[in-house]
Amino acid sequence: MTAPLPTPAAPTAPAAQTLGIDFGTTNSVLALSEGADAAELVPFAAPGGVTQVFRSALCFWQDETVRGKLAHEAGPWALEEFLEFPQGSRFLQSFKSVAANALFDSANLFEKRMRFEELGQVFLRHLVEHAGEALATLPERVIVGRPVRYVGARVDTALARRRYDAMFAMLGREVHYVYEPLGAAYSFAQRLTEPATLLVADFGGGTSDFSVVRIEAPGAARRCVPLGSAGIGIAGDRFDYRIMDHLVLPLLGKGGTYRSFDKELEIPPGHFTDFGDWSRLALMRNRKTLDELARLERAASDPAAIARMIAIVENELGFQLYDAVGKLKRALSGEAHGHFHFDGGGLDITADVTRAEFEEWIAPDLAKIAATVDEALAGAGIEAGAIDHVFLTGGSSLIPAVRALFEQRFGEERLASGDELTSIAHGLALIGQAPDIADWIAPEETDA
Template sequence: MTSTAMGLDFGTTNTVVALGSGPGAADVLSFPHGDGTRTFRSALCFWADDDGKRAQILHEAGPWAIDEYLAFPQDSRFIQSFKSVAASKTFEHATVFEKRLRFEELLSHFLDKLIAHGGLKMPERIVIGRPVQFAGSRPDEALALERYGRGFATLGAREIAYVYEPLAAAFSFARQVEDSATILIADFGGGTSDFSVVRVNAPGTGARCTPLGHAGVGIAGDRFDYRIVDRLVLPLLGKGGFYRSFDKHLEIPRGYFADFADWSRLALMRNRRTLEELRKLAKSAVDPTGIERMIRLIELELGFPLYDAVGRLKRELSGSDTARFQFSGGGIELDEAVDRTAFEDWITPDLAEIGAAADRALAAANTAPADIDRVFLTGGSSLVPAVRQIFIDRFGEARVAGGEELTSIAHGLALVGQEPDMGGWTA
């Protein structure tokens, strides 16, 4: 497929592509996986293929990467959410079968497969979404953009531009606005929550949209997932338990649970030294059940299905007051009831930081809450009721809307890419 402009929403969890199809119009690309999917998982799977002479490292991306990993979990290296390290000075490379891959190399491998599976031909202009604030405790924006530049350069487009992700969503949402309005756009991805205040003019009255101010915070859906893991799952794997040391009962060292912040890091625990330490710990544990579960999770590479169950619980709690966390694999059976109120209590500190970032966007735009006519929420975590409640409390339910949670950014990027002058939108 080809177009004069492409919108590329490279997300922490999913990537979405949209193609300009004429002035004021764009179509979101569907990838031929299963019955078709408009989201391309931001993931890579590597494996070694022995051709009889020497081993070659092959790779897949998106949903095809998940297929490869699930088929051969112990013979592959699976990487996802690598966007979250784009701005990290401490991240230098990922080691894949003794080969070191920098961020831009991971991105290039990912884009190669995305283009191939989408059957895409490069347009003259590609517009790429970027967060207002990159993920990480001390994100280095210049470093992230330098890495982006090297990675996206492999696409070979004549012109590449970057647009704040909530601004792209604003451009898409503006199609629904018939009168002049001041809009707050809130975009909740996997790694960041970003906000933009935009003035939208009525059709035929000059510039359609004018950006007024932005803010962001490195907290979003992935942080919510980890809260579930930390408060619900890890106690089932031994966290908070005790082991015997001579005549004392000591708490199981919490360092063993640190890597569960990112399930893909569990693969690094599958080494002889760590597993031997855990087996010794299980023998001296007051209740060895949890540690034995953790050993099986690590040995059988069950991190992905475990986190998949966590994500499923989060989604179910968005539509129900109670849900069950259910995981089955490797002889492990977990089934726990969870109330939405408990989940909301776990994420209370994160909700406060998200609300503060929204307030900073209003301050940057020199706009009071009363002057906001519409609030548009997008991104998967916008479906979490406690997230939505932040904006209902500030602006009233009548002004808060949502929709196209996974595709609005890519759609807006493709629309921006068809503008004769993108100067007011690029970042």
């Protein structure tokens, strides 16, 4: 494994070209800047067509013809490999979420174990390769986004930093870390012609991050000044799981009962743990687990529900199931009612869901997000009334209940959105050109 580079002193002059990397929980995006006022997103010629969004996923499979006998792919290519041969593959998604988790040591990949930084290096290698000619020569300066608050109950920020250092050292370039919402703030500043105080709300797959930034008029010596940030490990993935937990899992037996020695007992929740991540469902397709589920089906009060769960596991339908969940979530962002439809493996599961029901399911999460916004404002030392603009970015910013939270606090006229998946990378590349780059670099303190 490549040794981590020492953190260099912040330069005072902009580099000739800078690379912004938004390494996200769900998706990653690259942007290149050759000047202080413009940045271009890097396209990828993916199997489904040209895209600027690269899925943060890895797929491994055994291959006797490659070195180490372990082949791998990343991004949309990884998903394509997994769906073609799920039983012979190991698919990893959202692996960024374990960066700050000391309990995660390594991932078991057939006969090989890989630490976080090794997984990250494999991912980066494919990311750069698939960028093709755009990154034939890497820029001398790289700006990497990092969450304000990592996912997890016991977050070790210092550990995450060491792992990031080891991961990105393979690029062999000068690397700086910047809070992700600050990248979005710098991008949004390009829209403004007057001084303003900006709140950026960035809703990713694993975390929701908030930053307050003072933006001066164009031409000012220091265009943007960070004032305060806060974050929480609740975002799009949590909202997906709320749908899974409240709507889908009861149809698969969760909350039901089974009989044992003339006693009626609740079905153990451990049977449903792996449904929290569709890629883990492939690991349930083993003789021991299927035998346990078959016994549970015979004893269950609702054997048809357990039969549905068995069908999903046996037919490797985790991706299709979560795809149906995602479609429902997106439908409820545009309509007051949504229709859930999952068809596969001999199953045909349908249900109608109202937006009000979905909002009730995520209400505890929204309350925690609101408290984190308060934390960001308090850290900046300002009241909500001092915010001139609120920039909502990230896929979950499109959820009406999320937007309503900010409308109630700041007023609809102050809200702005757009470039939900790409604004962070765009801004990070621009920050790399800033003469005051030292003011943007994330501190290395350990999260409380």
